[in-house]
Amino acid sequence: xxxxxxxxxxxxxxxxxxxxxxxxxxxxxxxxxxxxxxxxxxxxxxxxxxxxxxxxxxxxxxxxxxxxxxxxxxxxxxxxxxxxxxxxxxxxxxxxxxxxxxxxxxxxxxxxxxxxxxxxxxxxxxxxxxxxxxxxxxxxxxxxxxxxxxxxxxxxxxxxxxxxxxxxxxxxxxxxxxxxxxxxxxxxxxxxxxxxxxxxxxxxxxxxxxxxxxxxxxxxxxxxxxxxxxxxxxxxxxxxxxxxxxxxxxxxxxxxxxxxxxxxxxxxxxxxxxxxxx
Amino acid sequence: xxxxxxxxxxxxxxxxxxxxxxxxxxxxxxxxxxxxxxxxxxxxxxxxxxxxxxxxxxxxxxxxxxxxxxxxxxxxxxxxxxxxxxxxxxxxxxxxxxxxxxxxxxxxxxxxxxxxxxxxxxxxxxxxxxxxxxxxxxxxxxxxxxxxxxxxxxxxxxxxxxxxxxxxxxxxxxxxxxxxxxxxxxxxxxxxxxxxxxxxxxxxxxxxxxxxxxxxxxxxxxxxxxxxxxxxxxxxxxxxxxxxxxxxxxxxxxxxxxxxxxxxxxxxxxxxxxxxxxxxxxxxxxxxxxxxxxxxxxxxxxxxxxxxxxxxxxxxxxxxxxxxxxxxxxxxxxxxxxxxxxxxxxxxxxx
Numbered sequence: 001x002x003x004x005x006x007x008x009x010x011x012x013x014x015x016x017x018x019x020x021x022x023x024x025x026x027x028x029x030x031x032x033x034x035x036x037x038x039x040x041x042x043x044x045x046x047x048x049x050x051x052x053x054x055x056x057x058x059x060x061x062x063x064x065x066x067x068x069x070x071x072x073x074x075x076x077x078x079x080x081x082x083x084x085x086x087x088x089x090x091x092x093x094x095x096x097x098x099x100x101x102x103x104x105x106x107x108x109x110x111x112x113x114x115x116x117x118x119x120x121x122x123x124x125x126x127x128x129x130x131x132x133x134x135x136x137x138x139x140x141x142x143x144x145x146x147x148x149x150x151x152x153x154x155x156x157x158x159x160x161x162x163x164x165x166x167x168x169x170x171x172x173x174x175x176x177x178x179x180x181x182x183x184x185x186x187x188x189x190x191x192x193x194x195x196x197x198x199x200x201x202x203x204x205x206x207x208x209x210x211x212x213x214x215x216x217x218x219x220x221x222x223x224x225x226x227x228x229x230x231x232x233x234x235x236x237x238x239x240x241x242x243x244x245x246x247x248x249x250x251x252x253x254x255x256x257x258x259x260x261x262x263x264x265x266x267x268x269x270x271x272x273x274x275x276x277x278x
Numbered sequence: 279x280x281x282x283x284x285x286x287x288x289x290x291x292x293x294x295x296x297x298x299x300x301x302x303x304x305x306x307x308x309x310x311x312x313x314x315x316x317x318x319x320x321x322x323x324x325x326x327x328x329x330x331x332x333x334x335x336x337x338x339x340x341x342x343x344x345x346x347x348x349x350x351x352x353x354x355x356x357x358x359x360x361x362x363x364x365x366x367x368x369x370x371x372x373x374x375x376x377x378x379x380x381x382x383x384x385x386x387x388x389x390x391x392x393x394x395x396x397x398x399x400x401x402x403x404x405x406x407x408x409x410x411x412x413x414x415x416x417x418x419x420x421x422x423x424x425x426x427x428x429x430x431x432x433x434x435x436x437x438x439x440x441x442x443x444x445x446x447x448x449x450x451x452x453x454x455x456x457x458x459x460x461x462x463x464x465x466x467x468x469x470x471x472x473x474x475x476x477x478x479x480x481x482x483x484x485x486x487x488x489x490x491x492x493x494x495x496x497x498x499x500x501x502x503x504x505x506x507x508x509x510x511x512x513x514x515x516x517x518x519x520x521x522x523x524x525x526x527x528x529x530x531x532x533x534x535x536x537x538x539x540x541x542x543x544x545x546x547x548x549x550x551x552x553x554x555x556x557x558x559x560x561x562x563x564x565x566x567x568x569x570x571x572x573x574x575x576x577x578x579x580x581x582x583x584x585x586x587x588x589x590x591x592x593x594x595x596x597x598x599x600x601x602x603x604x605x606x607x608x609x610x611x612x613x614x615x616x617x618x619x620x621x622x623x624x625x626x627x628x629x
Binding site: 115118119120121122125129134136137219220221222223224234236237238239 | 322330331355356357358359367369370371372373391392490491494518519
């Protein structure tokens, strides 16, 4: 009813035009620029910059960081969402609040926290150095910072989904004699798989794209602790624009891939953000 | 039923995979350096912002010379950023073997806050441990549309000045002190000098954290009418981005900048790299390195390279940090520490 009213007034068309204009101006054009700049000197130069040892090191590091932080966040996210959605316990709302903390804390602060904790002037720094363990300005610090900023993605996706599904299925399985683990694998997991996949997708995109928190703890050692976003900045600052945009284009491709996967999920399985079902 | 088995399989392999990866990453987390089993060694040089291109060329030269002398392979890892920020990172545990920073104060800070090097580090290498010097010049847009000739033109209304943040950048501190030295000399009193820099920073729209950030702000993003820049940064911007786009203006008075280098003995001893780290810094004084230094628009200190590049560098009336400001400790305390002159005038400038 309302829709037809809008259609008659032309309001819908106008709104769509505004939205499209904004999208083209602020999303499509900048993205197109990234690819145009990256290919400014042809495909050969593009390939050459991406096979430079420093670029390969940055790509490898980014993949490593995502490969560690995403699975850990999956485990944590499922555990937290399960506990919150299916059980009552004291401190539950506190836990929910803490899960959201990384969303409300600036990434720079997230990085500084680890410097204060593990830095030489911090609590654990001198002890770590004595035992020859390097956390900040090395890969472990980058992983920690990434886990911090990507912490809520999986849990946030699963909590409403699991809460909506209730406990009936699990209770039925348990009463039929399934063990807790069996119940989880055969009842809970299939029920949440699309929500989980969606959470993983977002978590992964952020893990690979994070700049602020990682920048604070990285130390910017070329070929050692530069992730792709940090490497883009370095290349840009060295007037190496083709290389900077080439690496940026990989990140943009990742974003596009995430977008496509997300759309397929929504379209194929009728999964909608924040709502139940598959 | 079948699909559920697949799920179980997938979940288990994901868990296993993540554990293996985590373990792998932890084992490669620390830096593998020192005269290790393989015979190859790594050095970490933590440097200030504009030296990227310089060390990119010097490092392979040193590696070749070290290999010829000892048969050992050496890889030099680099980290660049604003000098103050870099010193902070080293103090926080960035495990550098050598530091090559924009000014002595930042290395003094490392000496004071860690036990990595002795307080009298600056006496260990020639020329106050500075293998080259530089100075501060102006970079303006082609044709100098705002007609900027000297420091006085920077405080005129409507002139937008780009310079980095003295809190994090060494170059920015040299910029500030050069401006102060000019005003003190020209207008006679400290009060006049303070008034001058207050007006100057009122004309600054943005403070980047390092010199290279300011250069890209000015050259790439097109902000500002004039960039206060390291002489080498100004030449490099011209070279990289086109001589037809920028002009260099040399002010009547500037400051002699001495970017010093030092081995962090504590760290190097722990890595077993003391000898190669010392050799690396001494290499900067060799004719080979001095020539590269001149080529990258830093003012060499060896006579041969000085003569070769004499035509490149304009004659400037240079004051020194020791002569005009009583050394870096005094200058830092008076101007740049919390509650110092910079904080005061910058708060006013932004009011």
